Amino acid sequence: MAEILKDLDYFELDELLTSEEKLTRDTIKQFVEREVLPSVERHFANETFPKELVSRMAELGMFGANLKGYGCAGMNNVAYGLMMQELEAGDSGLRSFASVQSALSMYSIYAFGTEEQKQRYLPGMARGEIIGCFGLTEPDHGSDPGGMETRAKRDGKGWVLNGTKRWITNGTIANVAIVWAKVDEGITGFLVDKGSSGFGAHDMKGKFSMRASITSELVLEDVKVDDSQRLPEAKGLRAPLACLTQARYGIAWGAIGAARSCYRCALEYVKSRRQFSRPLAGYQLVQAKLVQMLTEITKAQMVCLRLAHLKDAGKMRPEQVSFAKRNNVNEALKIARLARDMLGANGIVNEYPIIRHMLNLETVNTYEGTFDVHTLILGRDITGEAAFD
Ligand SMILES: Cc1cc2nc3c(=O)[nH]c(=O)nc-3n(C[C@H](O)[C@H](O)[C@H](O)COP(=O)(O)OP(=O)(O)OC[C@H]3O[C@@H](n4cnc5c(N)ncnc54)[C@H](O)[C@@H]3O)c2cc1C
DSSP states (O other), rough: OOOGGGOOOOTTTGGOOHHHHHHHHHHHHHHHHIIIIIHHHHHHHTTTGGGHHHHHHHTTTTTTTTSSSOOOOOOOHHHHHHHHHHHHHHHHHHHHHIIIIIIIIIHHHHHHHHEEEEEEHHHHHHHSSOOOEEEEOOOOOSOGGGGGGOEEEEEETEEEEEEEEEEEETTOOOOOEEEEETTEEEEEEEEEETTTTTEEEEEEOSSSSSSSSOEEEEEEEEEEEGGGGGGGTOTTTTHHHHHHHHHHHHHHHHHHHHHHHHHHHHHHHHOOEEEETTEGGSSSHHHHHHHHHHHHHHHHHHHHHHHHHHHHOOOOHHHHHHHHHHHHHHHHHHHHHHHHHHGGGGSTTTTTTTTHHHHHHHHHOOOOSHHHHHHHHHHHHHHOOOOOO
């Protein structure tokens, strides 16, 4: 097993995992080691998405992993979380692909769609044959999606959609876009198939983060959709927010994988790199950094495992997910920056995974609710006062 993928289990949390959960984790760990790591730096450098991995990811049950029926694996939320952790130990972009496919696109249909929509899309999405994207963010509305300007107007028995969605993961490779739009009654969702007249997607290039992930702009100009393409149970902003809760749950786990990869790499490096009289690992300042990293990774693991148990018991609150996403991603970003520093000049080259994780985590800290937006969510929860505007 590659050193960077080894487990980090200071509090022996493995004892709390079932053999099935461990098997899932180890299977994904192997997949990442054998099939992701050999090519991910090249994809990151070339700003390309490793599309060749999609069918393998489907085979391993990664799409809609914690959903039941429709060809989905139906695993519990511990196994699903561990899966996201191992995937992100490879690259946040690949975990983003899985999150958008599963927790945002498939979950939208699963939670808010008709039985006909579920039958039509979900089995193909689980097999990786239908790729989805989730269009919520707009050029002028990120943290405040409720201000969205995309509109859907009644047109006989169907709808006409107009608007622009920006920063949409998987946009140009998606076969179906979940487009959130305002109607007279409030916000609802539509399934817009690729190739619909008036619907276009183009890649956003020049990112220094998430380079192995596709990020796109979606343009909707008088796009006609049948009423059968509306998600009938998606009523109001709470619908996309419910999908975001699912995705944020996976992100909280995923960040641990990226942080662990950086920690492992820095630890190995300082053990062998000698400066002045001995290995860097023998200096107190270096040890303090390693201890900080270990402490935060271990705390993040505990938060996630408890969150998973709450989710499986149907007791997880969105605010608890905000807590985990906010903390784990922010700490992972700090760990990546520390690890980058500990490798000195070598910290900036792609011979090591650290700089890639660090750059990716800048996005992870921003998307799915920024660090500050989750602070506001938690602040509202504990004070009863909303400080958003
Ligand atoms: C690579 C990538 C992939 C993405 N994929 C998707 C996707 O698939 N689908 C999708 O819909 N979106 C996606 N996004 C968009 C992402 O969710 C948004 O970028 C995010 O919600 C933040 O919105 P914004 O960028 O407009 O920042 P803004 O909302 O403009 O925020 C800018 C800054 O202001 C702060 N801020 C905002 N409001 C407040 C406030 N009330 N009080 C204090 N501070 C505040 C924020 O915390 C932040 O620091 C993606 C983004 C990236 C970078």
